[in-house]
Amino acid sequence: MADITDPENTLIITLKDGDVVIEMLPDVAPKHVEQIKALARGGEYDNVAFHRVIEGFMAQTGDVANGDMEDDFNIRRAGTGGSSRPNLPAEFSKLPFDRGVVGMARSQNPNSGNSQFFIMFREGHFLNGQYTVWGRVVSGMEHVDAITRGEPPASPDRMISVKVAADS
Structure with a gap:
């Protein structure tokens, strides 16, 4: 595991194969980091599915409204919901979407x-300046690479737990 230098701004996502450590970037996207930490601290990300996983592109998760359901209907709906918290204003930056970068999903708005x-x-520079970058994987990228592909996957992988390192 990576050396954690700022536990308050480090997220640990436990997947079936191991932990993914994400350095959050409050200097780049303060409102997004605050929201992610609040959702993690509330346990809302625990057991949420990776509902959209595209080979050579990205793995998407975090639908706390629909992504923790076990039945097929809700897994098909995963990706359409959010949380009880308000939507966030964009915090676009100059940071590029490279391998391991974590960005916020959004609708057309x-x-x-x-x-x-x-x-x-892998890199997806066509996203640069159009989506908010709020973190980057500092260790465990091999566990991200092992997430089951599909839109949605037939048997989706889940975030077993999501914790702020300072709380561990």
């Missing part, structure tokens, strides 16, 4: 980020 996020498998 740039100010619609809420709880869903994605982790890049």
Whole structure:
């Protein structure tokens, strides 16, 4: 596991194969980092599915409204919901969408980020300046690479637990 230098701004996502450590970037996207930490601290991300996983692109998760359901109907709806918290204004930056970067998912409205996020498998610079970057994987990327593919996957992988390192 990576050396954690700022536990308050480090997220630990436990997947079936191991932990993914994400350095959150409050200097780049303060409102998004605050929302992610609040959702993690509330346990809202625990057991949420990766509902959209595209080979060579990214793995998307974080639909706390629909992503923790076990039945097929809700898994098919995963990706359409958010949380009880308000949507966020875009916090676009100059940071590029490279491998391991974590961005906030949104609808066509740039100010619609809420709880869903994605982790890049490889660079996707066409997203630069159009989606909010709020973190980057600092260890465990091999566990992200092992997430089951599909839109949605037939048997989706889940975030077993999501914790702020300072709380561990």
